[in-house]
Amino acid sequence: MMTSAIQTLSLSRSFGRTVALDHVSLQVPEGAIYALVSANGAGKTTLIKVLMNIFHPSHGTALVLGIDSRKVVGKAFNRIGYVSENQQMPDWMTVGDMLAYYRNFYPEWDRALEQELVRQFDLPLNRKLRHLSRGVRMKAAFASSLAYRPSLIVLDEPFSGLDPLVRDELIEGLIERAPETTIFLSSHDLAEIESFSSHVGFLEQGHLLFSEELTRLTGRFRDITVTLLGPSSLPTSPPPAWLQVEAADAVIRFVHSDFNGAATPAELAAFFPSAHDISADAMSLRSIFLSIAKSGRIRDSSSSHLLSNAKGPKA
Amino acid sequence: MKQILAIFTKDARRFWPEILVSLALLGALVTVYPSQWRVTHDPPVRAFGRFLGSDSPLGFLAGCLIVLVPISWWILVARVIHGERLVGDTQFWLTRPYEWPKFLAAKLLVLAVFLYAPFFAAQSVLLGEAGFHPFSYLPGLFYNLLLVTGVLVLPLVAFSTVTTGFGRMTLVLLGVILFIAGMALLNSVLPSGTNGSVPGPFGDYLALLILALGCGAVVVVQFAMRIVGLSWLILLAVASILSAIVFIDPDQALMDRIYRSQRLDSQSPVPVSFEASTSRHSTTNRTKDKGELEIAVPVLASGVADGHAAVPVAFKASLEAAGGLRWESLWQVVYNERYFPGISDSTMSFRIRQAVYDRFKSKAVTLHLTFAVDEVKLVATRSMPLSTSEFFVSGFGVCTPQSPWFKRAPEITGITCRSAMRQPQLTYVTVNWTDADCSVADSEKVLGSAWAGSLETDPAEFGITSVWETPLSLSNNWGTYHEGETPYLRHICPGSPVTFSTYDRVERTQVELTIQNFRLPDLAIGDVFLLQMK
Numbered sequence: 001m002m003t004s005a006i007q008t009l010s011l012s013r014s015f016g017r018t019v020a021l022d023h024v025s026l027q028v029p030e031g032a033i034y035a036l037v038s039a040n041g042a043g044k045t046t047l048i049k050v051l052m053n054i055f056h057p058s059h060g061t062a063l064v065l066g067i068d069s070r071k072v073v074g075k076a077f078n079r080i081g082y083v084s085e086n087q088q089m090p091d092w093m094t095v096g097d098m099l100a101y102y103r104n105f106y107p108e109w110d111r112a113l114e115q116e117l118v119r120q121f122d123l124p125l126n127r128k129l130r131h132l133s134r135g136v137r138m139k140a141a142f143a144s145s146l147a148y149r150p151s152l153i154v155l156d157e158p159f160s161g162l163d164p165l166v167r168d169e170l171i172e173g174l175i176e177r178a179p180e181t182t183i184f185l186s187s188h189d190l191a192e193i194e195s196f197s198s199h200v201g202f203l204e205q206g207h208l209l210f211s212e213e214l215t216r217l218t219g220r221f222r223d224i225t226v227t228l229l230g231p232s233s234l235p236t237s238p239p240p241a242w243l244q245v246e247a248a249d250a251v252i253r254f255v256h257s258d259f260n261g262a263a264t265p266a267e268l269a270a271f272f273p274s275a276h277d278i279s280a281d282a283m284s285l286r287s288i289f290l291s292i293a294k295s296g297r298i299r300d301s302s303s304s305h306l307l308s309n310a311k312g313p314k315a
Numbered sequence: 316m317k318q319i320l321a322i323f324t325k326d327a328r329r330f331w332p333e334i335l336v337s338l339a340l341l342g343a344l345v346t347v348y349p350s351q352w353r354v355t356h357d358p359p360v361r362a363f364g365r366f367l368g369s370d371s372p373l374g375f376l377a378g379c380l381i382v383l384v385p386i387s388w389w390i391l392v393a394r395v396i397h398g399e400r401l402v403g404d405t406q407f408w409l410t411r412p413y414e415w416p417k418f419l420a421a422k423l424l425v426l427a428v429f430l431y432a433p434f435f436a437a438q439s440v441l442l443g444e445a446g447f448h449p450f451s452y453l454p455g456l457f458y459n460l461l462l463v464t465g466v467l468v469l470p471l472v473a474f475s476t477v478t479t480g481f482g483r484m485t486l487v488l489l490g491v492i493l494f495i496a497g498m499a500l501l502n503s504v505l506p507s508g509t510n511g512s513v514p515g516p517f518g519d520y521l522a523l524l525i526l527a528l529g530c531g532a533v534v535v536v537q538f539a540m541r542i543v544g545l546s547w548l549i550l551l552a553v554a555s556i557l558s559a560i561v562f563i564d565p566d567q568a569l570m571d572r573i574y575r576s577q578r579l580d581s582q583s584p585v586p587v588s589f590e591a592s593t594s595r596h597s598t599t600n601r602t603k604d605k606g607e608l609e610i611a612v613p614v615l616a617s618g619v620a621d622g623h624a625a626v627p628v629a630f631k632a633s634l635e636a637a638g639g640l641r642w643e644s645l646w647q648v649v650y651n652e653r654y655f656p657g658i659s660d661s662t663m664s665f666r667i668r669q670a671v672y673d674r675f676k677s678k679a680v681t682l683h684l685t686f687a688v689d690e691v692k693l694v695a696t697r698s699m700p701l702s703t704s705e706f707f708v709s710g711f712g713v714c715t716p717q718s719p720w721f722k723r724a725p726e727i728t729g730i731t732c733r734s735a736m737r738q739p740q741l742t743y744v745t746v747n748w749t750d751a752d753c754s755v756a757d758s759e760k761v762l763g764s765a766w767a768g769s770l771e772t773d774p775a776e777f778g779i780t781s782v783w784e785t786p787l788s789l790s791n792n793w794g795t796y797h798e799g800e801t802p803y804l805r806h807i808c809p810g811s812p813v814t815f816s817t818y819d820r821v822e823r824t825q826v827e828l829t830i831q832n833f834r835l836p837d838l839a840i841g842d843v844f845l846l847q848m849k
Contacts, residue, residue: 054404074414082410089407092329104321105412 005182010060020046022206035193038203044186081145084156096125106148117143135166155185194285222259222280322421337387344380349444396475438781447735455736455775465527473530476537511648515566529553574687616654626689682833691818736775739768753808763789
């Protein structure tokens, strides 16, 4: 039976009257590379800080490696690696000092792996962290969080503001460790996470709209183009799974959020009997994200459908 | 242990400038402070010292260092705690396997090694320099560490744990200073019904205990859970309780327990009688507190047994008039009164609300005074010829003859003594003054005397230095002069006898005095005149 590295149940967190997380329930299976995506300010960092016990939940529970998030302290961090774009670092230390310092805290610290990471990320051991560029600092943070082979790596916007070369180096470093660990990261850069994530969750204004395997997600979203014989008009009551329905001349376009290769073409043919051509194109994660985000602005009908489609991820 | 040492080493490496400054200031204090005990008679140098407000320029520097050392501790404590600050959500250590007991232990180890150990060493060196063997004062040295922890270090640590940085902490400390000043102002303005805090130990211990427990709780809450709101609530509660202690003075309620009424069959050590002499009258004066008056009642004390003395520390007054009218004061502090065998006269002043005064003013009342008295017994007398250099007085301290800074030639016009860890035990000192040149044999002598020290038994008093200076305020030090003559100081001739008589507390007791048909005196004329002018 597949166990979860992270599991939240109806997790909420408020700051005064502001609700940052609203009854979020998700599961991250062991071994997954789970990407939590959203626009800025949707609650990604808050969720991660609750998981890391930096914030306490206002409601609900979160389990991290089977431990209640409120009890994720001390030795629990021997199995967790955490890197955040906003995290302060011991800037007065050199990279070498920092690694030597952290070495004292982790029984599982792997000196060989540390040296390998230093080589791989080309880290300048004798330079103080405060004198390093953002990219090198982030690489140093990665090295210090990977060298003890954590069971779970939590990354909060790890690639934000980095140049493509550094980004690729970090992703490569991560993927090399992926078989032995679970990776949970937040990002709003969809192109980069699409290349290596196995699962994806979408958070909007504190609500989790969906959380599922990436292949399943990309499988159920299709960009549908219906070409009619004559001038078209918008369907009066399109199904809730259709997003961003547009009509122009003889063409109707929309995003199908619940496409099924076996059944959907026949359903569409039945819905548009005068269709000359119906095409269903696969969508990139970025396109899916944008269509959901845009349809979220006219949310009433579609959100309930998206939420109803939110399924637990399958490994 | 590995984690503790890692954090300790990291902090020692990171904060070496702060540590170095703190050690340098402490080293300077240890070097400079004893030099003021060896003041040479150099009028220009001493005049410059007087200009700076001290007896010598080095004395002024020592005074500055006594202030600077705690400031350096404040900076060190704040920097060490803020090195891994406990407020915020982006610190690097939050997601590392820091175990809070080890984390806290590491920070305490930094303070133990770089604050407490040097302080302990400095205190020991100062004792040695002052002529006291440090090993004889180990309980006092440790007790002072405890006091410094409770009064200074623990509050600094607590405030560091709830602030994000040195700037914030400075603002908070400024707020604390303003709060204390505000409380002191309020306490002096509001009618208190008494003239000071009665000298019971409970209020001080309670305040220290609450301060230490509150600050300790904040430190534990912050290191273990980082609940900043709860920590601030604890600090506010501590501030509220301490304010209440200042206003309520819990020792007032305990005076009757600490000073027991005498049994009927026992002999009172200090029978006190009211002076009926017309030369000394009771008076009523206004106080600076609005609505409160102070009634001064002259009393005579007599009956103290030989080899004993009586120290009245407080008294309370009650008034009773016909028709069941009754009023009782709070305990009033008695300052600097000591009764020897024979007859001693003194004046006892108590505060009364104007409204109460007005109610009793026209009536003949029964005035009842209850005195809280420390009965003390002479335990040692040491007499010695006065040396021109410093001399050791067993059980008291090391004393140095003093000469005025403006005299060209050294001339002994006073004595200052120093003691270890605290003021000396209560001691009566006598000298022989003279107006004549010391070369004149059989010149007329005038007795000078002074009380020094206290009856407290704690092994130490709170102090940044371990050596306490006690200047002896000897009586009759000014010579008699006639109109038109220049006032002059008497002097003590080297070799003339100096006597130190040390007293120890035998009993705490209450002594009663009842005065029938007492009439509250009129308000002092000056005030009446002023009132009429208004």
